[in-house]
Amino acid sequence: MSAAPIFDAIIHAPGRLQICALLSGIDDAEFAMIRDRIEVSDFVLSKHLKLLEDAGYVKLRKAASEGRQRTWVSLTPAGKKAFAAHVSELTRLAGIIAG
Template identity: 55%
Template structure:
């Protein structure tokens, strides 16, 4: 297999989050939390892991009179996701149809 799985992205919630972020420029933390159906603390841990890897950018801005957290997938994050998905597709190509 030419492409390798990315252990940072591979966790189901992080993979789902990266796929969600790949489809948009920026999304607020609450929207991601609701989509993944996880607590704020669980999502925060996943965001921190992706941020430390350089895959996600976190920004804060006031909106409707309160501070909101925004997430976006970085260029390295998009590249890592593309490589990870290619590895998954290569693995799936070896699975016989049933």
Template identity: 35%
Template sequence: MSVENSTAARDDQEEPHPTQSLDDTVHQRVRLGILTIAREADRVEFSFLKKQLAVTDGNLSRHLKVLEESKLITVEKGYAGRRPRTWIALTPEGAQALDAELRALRALVLRLETPRPASGPPDT
């Protein structure tokens, strides 16, 4: 059975391909990193994210703006002593979006790890 025929057979029996459930806002590498790190803590400091994700200030700021405008995170500015700080926290919507992204990724991995049925005689 060709890949095309195998895919067509799967499509007749299954839901849409798992990649259709990936959210472009969440799925981007840096933004996914921000959301997952923020999930691990009540709030996370800008410089910690910058170091963990190996990005520049400007690059991180741009990704934070996208996530904040999408209401997936909150950004809080303040001071620790006399030093200005920026903290990021996951919103309930952000937690839901991250959960949906992880479900889609798990479905994709499961699809790839599930053995294909034995192929029959070639199509003619």
């Protein structure tokens, strides 16, 4: 018997799915860049990041840059694993529909 499918409700929300997809291909990204890429407000992005951080999927790092405090975000190893499993499950579901 195969392992149970991994459908992650935390990652599945469109904004969080976009954040994970964006971060999956890079080491880290600055808060404003993520906000601009997924086209949400600071408040909405903060809420998404808090949920992902509480789940252990992202790590936030504060650093001064150009005289301002900036927040950098990266996927944790657990976040990378959860995102990959979620995408795999979405792909499997899409195959059922297309098949």
